[in-house]
Amino acid sequence: MKKVVLDADEAVKDIPDNAVLMLGGFGLCGIPENCIAALVRKGVSDLTCISNNAGVDDFGIGLMLKQKQVKKMISSYVGENAEFERQLLSGELEVELIPQGTLATRCMAAGYGMPAIFTPAGVGTEVAVGKEVRNFNGKEYLLEYAFEADFAIVKAWKGDTDGNLIYMETARNFNPLMAMGGRVTIAEVEELVSAGELDPNNIHTPGIYVHRIFQGKDYEKRIEQKTIRKRN
Amino acid sequence: MALTKEQIAKRIARELRDGYYVNLGIGIPTLVANYIPEGINVVLQSENGLLGMGPFPFEGEEDPDLINAGKQTITTVPGSAFFDSALSFGMIRAGKVDLTVLGAMEVSENGDIANWKIPDKMVKGMGGAMDLVASAKNIIVAMMHSNPKGESKLLPECTLPLTGVRCVKKIVSDLAVLDVTDKGFKLLERAPGVSVEEIRSKTAGKLIIEGEIPEMNV
Numbered sequence: 001m002k003k004v005v006l007d008a009d010e011a012v013k014d015i016p017d018n019a020v021l022m023l024g025g026f027g028l029c030g031i032p033e034n035c036i037a038a039l040v041r042k043g044v045s046d047l048t049c050i051s052n053n054a055g056v057d058d059f060g061i062g063l064m065l066k067q068k069q070v071k072k073m074i075s076s077y078v079g080e081n082a083e084f085e086r087q088l089l090s091g092e093l094e095v096e097l098i099p100q101g102t103l104a105t106r107c108m109a110a111g112y113g114m115p116a117i118f119t120p121a122g123v124g125t126e127v128a129v130g131k132e133v134r135n136f137n138g139k140e141y142l143l144e145y146a147f148e149a150d151f152a153i154v155k156a157w158k159g160d161t162d163g164n165l166i167y168m169e170t171a172r173n174f175n176p177l178m179a180m181g182g183r184v185t186i187a188e189v190e191e192l193v194s195a196g197e198l199d200p201n202n203i204h205t206p207g208i209y210v211h212r213i214f215q216g217k218d219y220e221k222r223i224e225q226k227t228i229r230k231r232n
Numbered sequence: 233m234a235l236t237k238e239q240i241a242k243r244i245a246r247e248l249r250d251g252y253y254v255n256l257g258i259g260i261p262t263l264v265a266n267y268i269p270e271g272i273n274v275v276l277q278s279e280n281g282l283l284g285m286g287p288f289p290f291e292g293e294e295d296p297d298l299i300n301a302g303k304q305t306i307t308t309v310p311g312s313a314f315f316d317s318a319l320s321f322g323m324i325r326a327g328k329v330d331l332t333v334l335g336a337m338e339v340s341e342n343g344d345i346a347n348w349k350i351p352d353k354m355v356k357g358m359g360g361a362m363d364l365v366a367s368a369k370n371i372i373v374a375m376m377h378s379n380p381k382g383e384s385k386l387l388p389e390c391t392l393p394l395t396g397v398r399c400v401k402k403i404v405s406d407l408a409v410l411d412v413t414d415k416g417f418k419l420l421e422r423a424p425g426v427s428v429e430e431i432r433s434k435t436a437g438k439l440i441i442e443g444e445i446p447e448m449n450v
Contacts, residue, residue: 095355099358099362099363100279108318119363127358169282169314173280177317224299226304227304228294228305229287229289229290
């Protein structure tokens with residue numbers, strides 16, 4: 001059960017063209033920077049990416065979009081990316097926009113072994129078109145299916161050699177849900193420690209869900225909207 | 233005089249009650265946090281995974297791992313908690329969040345809201361808005377009464393793709409405070425110096441006016 005790999009290039013080396021990927025992060029917060037860079041280097045193409053956002057023009061998934069490696073994005077919000085918009089309007093890129101809670105819960109369902117969920121999000125909107133609607137206690141809900149992803153790629157703050165993960169602050173976001181949801185889960189961490197060094201009380205993702213882990217390097221952690229207040 | 237964005241936020245802040253858990257959307261709703269009345273304690277929920285959002289950080293103290301749903305750098309207040317996105321929308325779906333404040337492009341007289349898409353022009357996505365409006369117990373919309381073209385945003389029916397149906401409870405615009413009722417928009421208050429006639433002429437949906445309409449106190 002050797003989960004530790006050398007680096008991002010080794011971690012993603014068998015990801016083929018046409019793979020379905022889950023990529024953790026919210027905006028640029030908590031994204032697997034090292035693995036995205038490795039996927040760009042590898043040049044793998046026609047990917048389907050399940051990710052809340054699509055990065056910005058020159059960072060995050062935006063780097064993969066620029067190289068035209070992405071065939072389809074499944075996201076809830078894609079507002080910050082001009083190249084994305086261009087590819088979308090020109091028809092080069094297929095996009096499925098779904099409510100953020102639905103996105104999160106469809107990842108979770110995959111990791112919980114549940115084939116589908118019911119959610120009220122999107123009832124009566126174009127999101128509901130073609131979907132089964134069920135009424136529970138007088139309220140309508142949409143049937144939404146668990147995602148099926150070939151690989152989940154997540155970023156954690158700390159991890160151990162058994163694959164247990166701990167996230168930092170709001171960099172947690174979709175990461176633990178996607179870590180549960182992939183057929184093969186790759187975790188990059190800021191600090192990799194030996195099994196036994198993390199307090200079992202504080203583990204967010206149990207190692208059973210994680211197949212490959214490595215300590216990432218050179219994290220840029222770019223801030224999308226720097227907002228500050230004045231000191232008095 | 234029509235209200236400024238800050239005054240809209242200030243008026244909405246008067247709807248807050250002690251102990252409320254509140255989700256504030258992007259834009260005018262975010263400003264509501266600046267006007268929380270004295271003696272009222274509310275906990276701000278940010279749907280990317282935080283309860284207990286604090287103010288923006290001081291220069292040099294920004295933390296890239298700590299952002300709000302608008303991707304802005306923020307801080308936490310004592311008693312805050314982090315969680316994943318499924319849990320975040322779990323608490324929203326389960327009705328634990330007392331009040332949601334969000335912006336809108338259009339609201340219809342039966343409470344439908346459109347705020348995520350303009351076909352062929354703006355396709356950024358709904359983010360968490362559809363989840364929020366489908367489950368929130370109380371939804372207040374903060375918006376301008378008319379769009380930049382001067383057309384009413386309070387309509388008999390929305391023309392843009394919907395975010396949610398029959399969900400908006402109250403609207404605070406630059407001109408008025410209105411409840412959304414079974415019978416249409418019910419005018420409650422008008423902005424200082426704005427006449428009932430002006431509000432009537434700028435409200436395309438059904439407007440209910442009963443008795444004297446007081447001026448807002450902002």
